[in-house]
Amino acid sequence: MTQDPYEILGVSRDASADEIKKAYRKLARQLHPDVNPDPETQERFKDVSRAYEVLSDPGKRAAYDRGGDAFSQGFGGAGQGFSFTDIMDAFFGGGAPGGAANRGPRSRARRGQDALIRLDVELAEAAFGVTRDLKVDTALRCEACDGQGTAPGTSPTTCETCHGQGEVAVVQRSFLGEIRTLRPCAACRGYGSIIPDPCRECSGEGRVRSRRTLTVKIPAGVDHGTRVQLAGQGEVGPGGGPAGDLYVEIHVEPHKTFTRHGNDLHTTISLPMTAAALGTHLTLPLLEADLPAASEAGSETQTTFELEVRPGTQSGSEQVIRGFGVPSLRGGRGDLVVSISVDTPTRLDARQEALLRELAALRGEETPDGQVEAPHKSMFGRLRDAFQG
Numbered sequence: 001m002t003q004d005p006y007e008i009l010g011v012s013r014d015a016s017a018d019e020i021k022k023a024y025r026k027l028a029r030q031l032h033p034d035v036n037p038d039p040e041t042q043e044r045f046k047d048v049s050r051a052y053e054v055l056s057d058p059g060k061r062a063a064y065d066r067g068g069d070a071f072s073q074g075f076g077g078a079g080q081g082f083s084f085t086d087i088m089d090a091f092f093g094g095g096a097p098g099g100a101a102n103r104g105p106r107s108r109a110r111r112g113q114d115a116l117i118r119l120d121v122e123l124a125e126a127a128f129g130v131t132r133d134l135k136v137d138t139a140l141r142c143e144a145c146d147g148q149g150t151a152p153g154t155s156p157t158t159c160e161t162c163h164g165q166g167e168v169a170v171v172q173r174s175f176l177g178e179i180r181t182l183r184p185c186a187a188c189r190g191y192g193s194i195i196p197d198p199c200r201e202c203s204g205e206g207r208v209r210s211r212r213t214l215t216v217k218i219p220a221g222v223d224h225g226t227r228v229q230l231a232g233q234g235e236v237g238p239g240g241g242p243a244g245d246l247y248v249e250i251h252v253e254p255h256k257t258f259t260r261h262g263n264d265l266h267t268t269i270s271l272p273m274t275a276a277a278l279g280t281h282l283t284l285p286l287l288e289a290d291l292p293a294a295s296e297a298g299s300e301t302q303t304t305f306e307l308e309v310r311p312g313t314q315s316g317s318e319q320v321i322r323g324f325g326v327p328s329l330r331g332g333r334g335d336l337v338v339s340i341s342v343d344t345p346t347r348l349d350a351r352q353e354a355l356l357r358e359l360a361a362l363r364g365e366e367t368p369d370g371q372v373e374a375p376h377k378s379m380f381g382r383l384r385d386a387f388q389g
Helices: 005-009 017-031 039-056 058-065 084-092 123-128 273-278 350-362 379-388
Strands: 115-121 130-141 167-174 177-184 207-218 227-230 246-252 259-261 264-272 280-285 304-309 318-321 336-343
Touching: 005 017, 005 039, 017 039, 039 058, 115 123, 115 130, 115 207, 123 130, 123 246, 130 246, 207 227, 207 246, 264 273, 264 280, 273 336, 304 318, 304 336
Parallel strands: 115 246, 264 336
Antiparallel strands: 130 207, 167 177, 227 246, 259 264, 280 304, 318 336
């Protein structure tokens, strides 16, 4: 059997890394023991795997090309073997767990977690926007060590177990020979270095918990449950890593006058029976009246609206005031819907009762018989009746 790895894989001496990988994958599929259990084929599979170990490693390949002995470079010498992760790299392009793309020491600095805080606001603040100062308890970068986790004047030392690689090789024997797998180093937890003298402020974490004040601008039009994202204002990561995001969840407190439905505001006003019958004008307070700026001298903010109640207004009727609702996050503004509730007097003195009886006589309503009205039909119901009729 030839000892030239190029001949074993069937590639030229100037073959690229991709060509070598493709040749190995093709031969491995043909010679794998699961496909062909013949002993001679298994021996050839070992040779193919060892040849790939030499040519897939730039250092070993360069040493062999300079005239080195293939056996001394792990091609078949005692105590040498092929890496199981190299086989996985060949088949899966380095994407397998433990593959070449994931090897080496891992960084101590990692991104921090996102944080969530609740903010209670009034309806006017949610509608027109507000700026608030929030006190937030999160992890911040340790100023004593600048996130490094080491005591002042010290630095991490290279791990003696893995020699800074962050991984150690575990060798297992099988019918294919010695299979070498890489695992994170237990001594340094995969970092490749050890902190012999941790920072006293953060105990080597590179971050400390602290309270800080943030100025948060809540945009106009937010609703109950809306979350405002503050990028990079969350928890600082271990090792002084980048901070996550902070989410401010809006909770809108109930209003004494208005209720919100989407971008529309709804309110109800009560009128005496006489005002509903004769008509009247009302000064209706708007939501803008709750804004602090509305109380300032010289403010041009409209805080009231003159509402005309037409004569004969019935209880339960609605009037829509366009453009006096809640501003939309996408622009524009909703409406203000005013529902009318007519109050019927429950206590009358003798004079009032006499006047009402006189009115009833004038209107021919002394002995009303009452009429049962048909239920109100929807538009689709009216269309159906029209087609059926």
